[in-house]
Amino acid sequence: MAAERGVAAEALVGQVVLPGDLLLLPAHYDEDAEGERLRLSAGAAPQGRLLCGPGLRRSGAGLLVTKCGLLRHRPAGGGAYWVDSQQKRYVPVKGDHVIGIVTAKAGDVFRLDVGGSEPASLSYLAFEGATKRNRPNVQVGDLIYGQFVVANKDMEPEMVCIDSSGKSSGMGIIGQDGFLFKVSLGLIRKLLAPKCEIIQELSQLYPFELVLGMNGRIWVKAKTVQQTLIIVNILEACEYMTAEQRKQALAKLSGN
């Protein structure tokens, strides 16, 4: 019984792949990968650094799929392949902006629950304008929007609320009121895409404040409690509704 050897990666872009599938890359990627060759004419050949994204691992001459999902490809900058999979459990990644809940204060460090396997740590100096004398006013149970500076499988994840230049740029303690709920990671990625239709349609309904965390958490605040709950219900239902159903639901609501 012949076992299935690798299939060319380009043939499967946009299709469902399962763990155990082997993807073969075109030959010119291998050329640049073996050994360090100096190119005499800069920029003539494709820059051969292929990026192997989430859901794929390098194995020999090809890529081994480790998660089920749709295979995506981005040709810019040397090319990148990754698997778009639906998941609910978050795994911390460096640079991701997430919403964390403060669970404990241990000396100079806050422990935050970010939905991963370990609580993340956040130093009290990692806020804009914080000094040893001027401490931020953070209590247990507060919501914090920050990004990961350290997030790998071997170490405890660490968060900060300032970017590399020391400015907060929207991060920090999330204010009072509002509603926090959890959705799947795929929906967050859809909402964070530029010019997302769902957010544009919702903003025509009521004005509201929205914070999206890559760990699947969304915080919403509108003028009244009812408006907040309506927005929460629509966002939760967006996962399973098609665009048509969503437009119908919003039309019904704006009619009322």
Add this chain to the structure above:
Amino acid sequence: DGELCSACPGDTSVLAGLYGPAEAKLSKELPDRAALEVLLRPKVGLPGVLERSREQLLRQTCEAVLLGALHPRTAVSLVLQVLSDAGSLLSCCLNAACMALLDAGLPLAALFCGVTCALQPDGAILLDPTARQEQEARTTLTFAIASSDRRVLMATTKGSCSVEEMQQCLAAAQRAASTIFQFYRDSVRRRYSKS
């Protein structure tokens, strides 16, 4: 986190729930890979020795495909609840476990499926036997077969048979495994076509 219900011919069905990678208790955490725990609950009564031995078989099969090194010091829990048992229970549990791992998005090196073979007293091989056929059979063999090159991950036998008969059953099971892997592919395709 993933949940799945798995049905085999003859109305055997098992509900599988997978939780992880989550925080592990200090006593159970492993420094270099994820600690996998399997709990199998029978339909009636408390879990006994048979359930424990099946849990160990499932755990060893899942650990062979799970890339646990990507999530050290975490715990992955797989809970299986038997909803109805009409034969071929272990292979049904294996299929449910694989689909739960797939659904939860844990990194896997390959997929696996479970196939049960019953050897009749006259030497005929029956795949996915019902409970009655299992009782009448001379030997019942269950194999866990991986999707890469149809390797055998786990084999367990109840009864006795010769080496040639076991090889024949194994070949039949490997052929049947292709149908199951095609079913996995179709159900994943259906799921992703909705979004």
